Amino acid sequence: MARATGLWGTLTAPLLRENPITLQILGLCSALAVTTSMATALTMSVALTVVLTLAAGLISLIRRHIPDTIRLIVQIVIVASLVIVIDQVLQAWFFEISRALSVFVGLITTNCLVLGRTEGFARHNPPLPAMVDAFGNGLGYSLILLVIGALRELFGKGELFGQTILPLADEGGWFTPLSLMLLAPSAFFLLGGLVWAIRSVMTGQAEAPEHVAPRQGEPAE
């Protein structure tokens, strides 16, 4: 895969080509849990992107001073402090959404995506590239969350951001909601379909097959 260089490349690579969710399969837990509606998905995306960008900047600033043996603890302390700040902000101004997100804002602390970027990139790069990379990864995560959130809310409730798009049959319209979309399995199906679609277009992302089928018409052994 041709690799774009420079800050622009660092920012755009995680959007599709190295997307944290669909290629690295990181941060799935929250991606599956908060995508029942666009509002929660968007809030979660913003919260994670802010935390990730700030954490990457801070860790990158002190990267030469973090002792190797306790680096994970230092990173988690920084991330956790930022998560607490975000959580308080959400509770102060967006109480309803904060209730809907429940424990998942707190769990940003342990999101593999955040630790993966701080451990894998911010620890070895100056603050500006580190923050750009973190911001790009946050955007990549947000993109997938918003796509899945939009599909689930549209087909599960006929709404987007709470606005009716497809009028429901119960209320005089024609659309019967697919209630499966509001259950957790549908997020798995949609994510699987999305990964499939992306890997069919960008064939470089597809993994090598683990098994090769025996040839037709020959004895099995």
Added chain:
Amino acid sequence: MMRGIWGREMVALMLLAALAPMGLAWLWSEGLPALARLVLALVISGGWHIVFMLARAQPPSFAGAITALAVAMLAPEELGLLRLFLGISFGVVFGELVFGGWGRNVVNPATVTLAFLGFGFPGFPWPEFVPPVAWAAIPAALIGVAAGVMPAGVVAAAVLAGAGAMAVDLPVAHVLPAAGIVLVLLVADPVASAATTLGRWLTGGAYAALVLLFATGWQGAAPVQLCVAAALLTSLVAPLFDEIAITLWLRQRRRRHGRA
């Protein structure tokens, strides 16, 4: 089963032949609407097989017709064209074709379709069967087992467990017809059920146990609905039963021969 005439399509055709008496009895009793559903299911399922043949060079299979028959017989009624299309597409593509076609799927595509339709559109009534259709499940199972295309252990274990439940007077008589039809259509599937002898007996037993559990404990569920749920859970645990059977076999072998 790759020698002589016993290729994959031969197995699929024998399964179709085994299910034919039951399918014909069902068509006879339900008439034209049933035929229309069957044709619709056949067209959708066959369409996806052709799409995957063109896109991925996967040979299409007569197994698509078995899926179509199972879905047409067991799917909730009055769903309408769009929902049936969505459900069958989901089941056939995500249940079978993405894994490489019939023979490599983990769960039965018809089971996936029915579970999807049942969970996705809970308000629709599940079908009821007249007694001749349920009786026709017996020749279907007999032909399938005699031809070696249905796993005998699964059928035998389920029938024995059902007979045992009747003998101790559990209140399950109302689900037995649906349980038999679902057994031959979804559970006794050579691909998605267990592959070891012990695993097959455990699979059949697990299906019967789940049906008995749901029949006595799940209030307000239609017979077909609870049997389909039991079939879905059974096909999910079938690989575990195989794993148990293989582990036991390896352990026995180590004890007898001193090495694995």
